[in-house]
Amino acid sequence: MSKVVRYGILGCGMMGQEHLRNLALIEGAQVVAIAEPDADMKAQAAQLAPDALMLDTLDELLQVQGLDALVVVTPNYQHAEQLLAILQRTDLAVLIEKPVITQLDQVAAVKAAADRHPAPLWVAMEYRYMPPITALRSHLEQGDIGQMQMLSVREHRFPFLEKVNDWNRFNRNTGGTLVEKCCHFFDLMRLLAADEVVRVYASAGQDNNHLEEAYSGERPDILDNAYVVVDFASGKRAMLELNMFAEGSRYQEEICAVGPRGKLECFVPGPGRFWPGATLGPAPVARVVLSPREPKGPIEAEIPVDPNILAAGDHNGSTYYQHLGFYRALTEGGKVDVTVDDGLKAVVIGLAAQHSAATGKAVTLTEGGLSFEY
Ligand SMILES: NC(=O)c1ccc[n+]([C@@H]2O[C@H](COP(=O)([O-])OP(=O)(O)OC[C@H]3O[C@@H](n4cnc5c(N)ncnc54)[C@H](O)[C@@H]3O)[C@@H](O)[C@H]2O)c1
Missing domain, CATH: 3.30.360.10 (Dihydrodipicolinate Reductase; domain 2)
Incomplete structure (x- = not known):
C-alpha cells in the first residue's frame, strides 16, 4: 500500500483546482484541508475534494494538526510573504506555485529562510x-x-x-x-x-x-x-x-x-x-x-x-508528473527537482x-x- 501524504492547499482557484484533480490521481495523496476565501472557488474546490476541511485563511490552515505538506496556489504577490510565514512557523514540506517572488528585494529573505528549512521545498514549474x-x-x-x-x-x-x-x-x-x-x-x-x-x-x-x-x-x-x-x-x-x-x-x-x-x-x-x-x-x-x-x-x-492525466489540467499532463515527483520526495527521499x-x-x-x-x-x-x- 502507498504511503499516505496529507496535504493542505492554500488558494484554490483555477490552478489550485488543477492541483486537486492531479493529487486525486496519486494513490496515497490525501487533501485534508483547503484555505480559500472566495465563496465560488471554495464551493468548486469542495466538490473536487469533498472530504477536505474548508477554511478561509493561512492562519487557520497552519492550525490543522497532522499535515505533511502545503501546496501554495495564491496570487503571485502573496507568495513571498506566505512562504516566509510558513517557513517560520512550521517544518512542513511545501510546493509553491511560480513565481516564488515578484520583487527583487524579496530574494535574500526567501533564500535565507529556505536554506534553513528542514523539509523539501519545491517550486512548481510545470513546463x-x-x-x-x-x-x-x-x-x-x-x-x-x-x-x-x-x-x-x-x-x-x-x-x-x-x-x-x-x-x-x-x-x-x-x-x-x-x-x-x-x-x-x-x-x-x-x-x-x-x-x-x-x-x-x-x-x-x-x-x-x-x-x-x-x-x-x-x-x-x-x-x-x-x-x-x-x-x-x-x-x-x-x-x-x-x-x-x-x-x-x-x-x-x-x-x-x-x-x-x-x-x-x-x-x-x-x-x-x-x-x-x-x-x-x-x-x-x-x-x-x-x-x-x-x-x-x-x-x-x-x-x-494518458487521457486521464491530460484531462486533469491545462498543462499537457505536467502537473501530475510534477506532483508524483513531489510525493516521491516526501515518501522515498526523492530529489527536489526545482529548488x-x-x-x-x-x-x-x-x-x-x-x-x-x-x-x-x-x-x-x-x-x-x-x-x-x-
Ligand atoms: N504553473 C502553471 O502553469 C500555472 C498556471 C496557472 C496559474 N499558476 C499560478 O498559480 C497561482 C494561482 O493562479 P490561479 O490561476 O489559480 O489564480 P486564481 O485567481 O484562479 O486563484 C487564486 C486563488 O487564491 C485565492 N486567494 C487569494 N488570497 C488568498 C489567501 N490569502 N489565502 C488563500 N487563498 C487566497 C483566491 O480567492 C483564488 O481563488 C498563481 O501564482 C499563478 O501564477 C501557475
Missing part, C-alpha cells in the same frame, strides 16, 4: 514535466544534437484569463508578464542549457490585450508580446518569443534547440478544453522532431499523454527582462545570478 519537453530533454542528454548552442522558445497563446478579483491585470500583482508567465521558460532555458544566465535583452509591449478594460478606473499594464534574448555564461544563447493574441495556433509552445550535430524541435498543444473539437476534430498531439545534419532526414515522433534557488533565479531573469523592456537596455546579471546591475 519541465510536459512529456514532449522531457522527451526533448532526453534527446539532448543522449547527445543527439551534440552540445546545444542555441535554444528558442516560442509561446503563441490566448490572452490572460480572468482571475479572482482580477489580480493578474497589473504588474504590481504579477511581477509583470515576463515574470508571471515567462519564469517557466527561463527556468526551462537554465535546465536545458545546464548553465547560468549572464545577460538579458528584451523588447516588449502591450499592443492588443486588455486595452479597453478598466478596474476602479485603472487600465491593465501587462505586456502581451515580447522577444527576450538571453546569453549564458558558456556562450550558449536562448530566445523567447511570446505572443498572447495568437490562440488560433495549432501548437502553443514550439521549442527548438540546435547543436553541431543537428536540431531538435518540440511542439506542444495548448489546453485541450480550448480546442474547437466540434469543428476541427481531435486536439493536436504533441510532437518531437530530431533533424540530424548527417544523414539528413527528420525523425518525427508523436508524444501522446527555491531555481525558482528565484527564474524570477530574477524575468525581472531583468521586464527592466530591459522598460528601459531599452540590456541587463547584466551579477555573479550568483541573484541581483542585477543597470
Whole structure:
C-alpha cells in the first residue's frame, strides 16, 4: 500500500483546482484541508475534494494538526510573504506555485529562510514535466544534437484569463508578464542549457490585450508580446518569443534547440478544453522532431499523454508528473527537482527582462545570478 501524504492547499482557484484533480490521481495523496476565501472557488474546490476541511485563511490552515505538506496556489504577490510565514512557523514540506517572488528585494529573505528549512521545498514549474519537453530533454542528454548552442522558445497563446478579483491585470500583482508567465521558460532555458544566465535583452509591449478594460478606473499594464534574448555564461544563447493574441495556433509552445550535430524541435498543444473539437476534430498531439545534419532526414515522433492525466489540467499532463515527483520526495527521499534557488533565479531573469523592456537596455546579471546591475 502507498504511503499516505496529507496535504493542505492554500488558494484554490483555477490552478489550485488543477492541483486537486492531479493529487486525486496519486494513490496515497490525501487533501485534508483547503484555505480559500472566495465563496465560488471554495464551493468548486469542495466538490473536487469533498472530504477536505474548508477554511478561509493561512492562519487557520497552519492550525490543522497532522499535515505533511502545503501546496501554495495564491496570487503571485502573496507568495513571498506566505512562504516566509510558513517557513517560520512550521517544518512542513511545501510546493509553491511560480513565481516564488515578484520583487527583487524579496530574494535574500526567501533564500535565507529556505536554506534553513528542514523539509523539501519545491517550486512548481510545470513546463519541465510536459512529456514532449522531457522527451526533448532526453534527446539532448543522449547527445543527439551534440552540445546545444542555441535554444528558442516560442509561446503563441490566448490572452490572460480572468482571475479572482482580477489580480493578474497589473504588474504590481504579477511581477509583470515576463515574470508571471515567462519564469517557466527561463527556468526551462537554465535546465536545458545546464548553465547560468549572464545577460538579458528584451523588447516588449502591450499592443492588443486588455486595452479597453478598466478596474476602479485603472487600465491593465501587462505586456502581451515580447522577444527576450538571453546569453549564458558558456556562450550558449536562448530566445523567447511570446505572443498572447495568437490562440488560433495549432501548437502553443514550439521549442527548438540546435547543436553541431543537428536540431531538435518540440511542439506542444495548448489546453485541450480550448480546442474547437466540434469543428476541427481531435486536439493536436504533441510532437518531437530530431533533424540530424548527417544523414539528413527528420525523425518525427508523436508524444501522446494518458487521457486521464491530460484531462486533469491545462498543462499537457505536467502537473501530475510534477506532483508524483513531489510525493516521491516526501515518501522515498526523492530529489527536489526545482529548488527555491531555481525558482528565484527564474524570477530574477524575468525581472531583468521586464527592466530591459522598460528601459531599452540590456541587463547584466551579477555573479550568483541573484541581483542585477543597470
Ligand atoms: N504553473 C502553471 O502553469 C500555472 C498556471 C496557472 C496559474 N499558476 C499560478 O498559480 C497561482 C494561482 O493562479 P490561479 O490561476 O489559480 O489564480 P486564481 O485567481 O484562479 O486563484 C487564486 C486563488 O487564491 C485565492 N486567494 C487569494 N488570497 C488568498 C489567501 N490569502 N489565502 C488563500 N487563498 C487566497 C483566491 O480567492 C483564488 O481563488 C498563481 O501564482 C499563478 O501564477 C501557475
